[in-house]
Amino acid sequence: MTRLYYTLLLLLAAATTFGQERSVQVSIDSTKIRIGSQFHLTVKATANKGEKVSFPEGKNFGQLEVLETFPTDTIEKDAMYELVKKYGLTQFDSGRYEIPKLPVIINNKTFQTKPLTIEVNNIVVDTIKQKMYDIKPVMGATSRSWLWLYIVLGLLFWGGVGYFIYRYIQKRKLEPKEIPADQTTPIERARLSFTKLEREGIAHKGEVKEYYSVLVNIARTYLEETLHIPAMESTTSQLIAALHDAVNRKHMSLDETVYEELEKVLRNADMAKFALSRPSDNVILQDRERIENAITTVDKNLPEEIEEVEPTEEEAARLLELQQKKKKRQRTIIIAASCFLLVLGTGAYIGITQGFDYLKDNILGHPTKELLEGEWVKSEYGVPGVTIETPKVLKRTDIRKYVTKEAAQNISEMQMFQYGSLFDNFHIAVATTVFKQKVEINLEAAFDATEKTWETQGASTILVKMEGFKTEHGTEGLRSYGTMFLPDPITKERKKVYYEIMYFKQDQGVQQVVILHEDGDRYAKKITERIKGSIEFKEKKKK
Known part of the structure; x- marks a missing residue:
């Protein structure tokens, strides 16, 4: 609130400049x-x-x-x-x-x-010598809103169908493949799967994410079948920890480098699947060799007679919990995707039929639109009174403490009422000053003090235009308007602001109406025009 006391100080600013060498x-x-x-x-x-x-x-x-x-x-x-x-x-x-x-x-x-x-x-155009032409008539246009609606709905439908087909194909790719009956051991099935993966050449086709998914699933399947650990549902860290436990339980001798190599491949697979990272061809080849060497080493160190070991109650409970979490996550994804498609389709329909500005302003909300369409208030402010209609009631601001004693000696009455601040989406202020003695007031020079005060608050690139202004009731004054850049008080980002100031001289005093809003805000522009059209002053009483 205190930032706007400039609206009265500009009337008190001295025009004297002190010369210095x-x-x-x-x-x-x-x-x-x-x-x-x-x-x-x-x-x-x-x-x-x-x-x-x-x-x-x-x-x-x-x-x-x-x-x-x-x-x-x-x-x-x-x-x-x-x-x-x-x-x-x-x-x-x-x-x-x-x-x-x-x-x-x-x-x-x-x-x-x-x-x-x-x-x-401006350069004055001589309309006598320069031939003028009539404005061309408005050309009709065929409405295509329904066509666009059908196109968008069709794209959404086939996009959804394509998504579920893609998910089904991916799931089928990751499912265990049917193998010949003579390939009975887990290591033979793994090697066959490695060979088939390389033959398909999906890594060379750029499908790195799919390649790593199949690669690590071959290893996970082998470890789950041979060591009886929940490899398919475990994270990378959980899998390595479970592998350590299984090796110790079976009294196997496994070098630490096997864990490191396997974990390295699993980490690269996670990056390819979730971070959309694409390793180089050399890294892909090395990961293929690492993971095959790892499970080959594990297979060589397995006890000759592998005892069928049932998972412990703790492992079974953990495996069940992981499976339930997976199903819950899949349901959540499906519901979220369906809601997203519904919102997207509705938004696209509104955007095409009504315009995307309509979508933004009416669905997402717009602060100045709410001001424009809200209940307006018509009231009189200050002395001499200024009657004006505004979206909100203007509140009195005490600014006498900002006025010097020397300047206050010639002031009889000084009042200010405002809504918002210099940095809000919309700001309006009404200020009135009455002097004790008759003074010569230059309205054109009044803006200079305003401009200097704005600059002290961070304003820059102030563009100024001035012209005469007359209210709908015939009171004449001066209108100063233009744009400037103001820093956001929090982010410090500069935003472009439009301003208008109406000055009037009445009854040995000055009245001002100050309006600021974000440049390009069409709702704020309508508010400004309505406010300007409502300005009126009481008629002077005849003696």
């Missing part, structure tokens, strides 16, 4: 130009002999484009040098623009030039 001076050869016309900016720097002077460079100075940079002139004055740098600037849009402070470096010390203002005016 500077090492750097700046000037322009014209304060008003037409669109596209060039004017000259001159920067002068005074320095001692031998000192290095660097002038500003760039393609733009603020909102003004640098068309030409002239060579530096040097003038000798007594024991010093005066260096003169000239630039040719222009702007291709009408408005009031500021040439910002420019840095001039003299002997590693930076000096700032003072900001200057240039007014860019």
